Amino acid sequence: MPDTKQAILVVGTGVAGMQAALDLANLGLSVHLVEQDSHLGGQALRLDKVYPTDHCAFCPVWTHAFACREHPRITISTGTKFKGLRQGPEGSLALLEKAARRIDGDKCVFCGRCMEICPQKALLGHAPDLPWDPALPPVPWLDGGRCDSCGKCEPACPTGAIDAARQTNTFEIAVSDCIFAGGFQEPRPAPAPAPEFGGHTHPDILTAMAFETLIAEWNAIPGVKLRCQSDGRPAGSLAFIQCAGARDRRFLPHCSAVCCMHAAKQASWLKRRQPDLDIAVFYTDLRAPGKGQEAYMKMAEELGVRFIRRRPGLVAPVDGPSGKGIALRHEADADVATTLADIVVLNGGLACCPCPEGTAEVSAQACGFCSEPADIANSVIQAGNAAALICGGQTGDGALCAAFQEIGGRS
Numbered sequence: 001m002p003d004t005k006q007a008i009l010v011v012g013t014g015v016a017g018m019q020a021a022l023d024l025a026n027l028g029l030s031v032h033l034v035e036q037d038s039h040l041g042g043q044a045l046r047l048d049k050v051y052p053t054d055h056c057a058f059c060p061v062w063t064h065a066f067a068c069r070e071h072p073r074i075t076i077s078t079g080t081k082f083k084g085l086r087q088g089p090e091g092s093l094a095l096l097e098k099a100a101r102r103i104d105g106d107k108c109v110f111c112g113r114c115m116e117i118c119p120q121k122a123l124l125g126h127a128p129d130l131p132w133d134p135a136l137p138p139v140p141w142l143d144g145g146r147c148d149s150c151g152k153c154e155p156a157c158p159t160g161a162i163d164a165a166r167q168t169n170t171f172e173i174a175v176s177d178c179i180f181a182g183g184f185q186e187p188r189p190a191p192a193p194a195p196e197f198g199g200h201t202h203p204d205i206l207t208a209m210a211f212e213t214l215i216a217e218w219n220a221i222p223g224v225k226l227r228c229q230s231d232g233r234p235a236g237s238l239a240f241i242q243c244a245g246a247r248d249r250r251f252l253p254h255c256s257a258v259c260c261m262h263a264a265k266q267a268s269w270l271k272r273r274q275p276d277l278d279i280a281v282f283y284t285d286l287r288a289p290g291k292g293q294e295a296y297m298k299m300a301e302e303l304g305v306r307f308i309r310r311r312p313g314l315v316a317p318v319d320g321p322s323g324k325g326i327a328l329r330h331e332a333d334a335d336v337a338t339t340l341a342d343i344v345v346l347n348g349g350l351a352c353c354p355c356p357e358g359t360a361e362v363s364a365q366a367c368g369f370c371s372e373p374a375d376i377a378n379s380v381i382q383a384g385n386a387a388a389l390i391c392g393g394q395t396g397d398g399a400l401c402a403a404f405q406e407i408g409g410r411s
């Protein structure tokens with residue numbers, strides 16, 4: 001077992017980070033769990049239902065977050081970015097950067113007085129990137145973009161939780177070991193890595209995560225059909241383009257591992273709600289390796305989703321006599337064919353979160369999507385493995401981290 005005088009640092013509170021923290025804490029070790037966002041849950045908190053069961057994502061994530069929050073051996077720091085590790089004279093030191101939030105989450109009682117008084121409506125009850133309230137744990141949020149620093153909120157707060165002068169704070173803590181569970185990053189905005197797919201250039205060409213939010217149950221009004229984001233007209237056809245920016249030497253040579261399945265998931269949700277919607281999934285290879293995944297694909301096909309083995313060479317909006325929408329141009333041998341879709345979803349290009357400085361030199365484990373593209377089940381299994389390796393005292397050789405670096409470097 002590692003030196004229990006110092007806490008083990010777990011970075012990231014997606015499903016992997018939370019699982020690793022709970023495993024370690026349940027074995028009697030002290031854990032410092034840090035998250036750069038304002039809330040726990042990682043990317044899975046943005047998902048609606050999850051394949052292959054179609055169960056709600058929120059419930060298990062909430063349960064894990066609650067368990068971490070209540071665990072006496074887990075200390076949580078949200079709004080805190082892990083910047084790197086270095087070897088100090090007495091062991092490993094982790095460099096952390098605490099963002100200036102300007103509202104102290106421990107003092108705030110959510111009375112809402114600051115929100116009422118704010119002329120810019122810059123105070124929000126929850127993080128702006130989450131569709132529901134509250135975040136985990138609940139955090140009051142000050143939108144720095146809107147706040148004009150008028151200072152009216154400070155005296156209105158009955159518990160003294162607002163401190164307009166608070167600055168970003170960088171500090172180091174001693175840690176006995178580190179597990180990095182930084183997850184994945186979506187493709188960055190323009191210039192998009194695979195510009196031929198038109199990502200970030202038109203409201204009806206969406207990333208898979210944006211589409212997941214658009215069609216989620218919490219956004220769906222019964223009987224209301226899917227609409228184009230550009231002009232609100234009802235969408236009659238939808239195309240998924242798989243491996244858009246993945247398995248591509250210019251960007252990510254590896255497969256993102258989860259995209260075929262979540263395309264089948266999103267397509268089948270929509271087919272159940274709107275059977276007349278024409279849905280085509282353009283793929284390179286369909287990958288459904290896990291338990292129940294092949295059957296899940298079959299189910300989507302039986303619902304009427306068309307799986308077509310072809311990758312368009314060019315995707316571009318059109319508005320003319322031949323129609324309005326997004327044109328997908330396919331070239332096969334000497335033939336050129338064009339398909340028109342109202343909405344296009346780009347799937348792929350999920351990059352493993354890069355390894356922060358020093359993690360390779362100082363003992364550290366990587367788990368979850370950042371070590372290799374993985375769905376929730378596999379991310380959680382990897383997290384358990386990383387915790388077990390630390391408990392078995394097998395850290396220090398950097399072997400796992402080196403493998404992780406290799407993947408991170410390629411991305």
Ligand SMILES: Cc1cc2nc3c(=O)[nH]c(=O)nc-3n(C[C@H](O)[C@H](O)[C@H](O)COP(=O)(O)OP(=O)(O)OC[C@H]3O[C@@H](n4cnc5c(N)ncnc54)[C@H](O)[C@@H]3O)c2cc1C
Nearest residue numbers: 012014015016036042043050051082183184368369375376
């Ligand atoms: C559109 C879409 C749909 C999906 N649907 C499914 C599905 O139905 N079923 C399924 O099994 N999987 C699905 N997945 C995959 C699933 O989201 C991932 O498997 C899972 O989120 C990986 O969890 P993780 O903990 O490894 O990483 P993440 O969820 O990415 O969490 C990583 C966390 O680390 C934090 N972090 C990163 N760097 C730092 C740092 N330096 N300091 C502090 N914090 C940091 C991040 O803020 C984040 O909160 C889907 C993915 C996408 C894109």
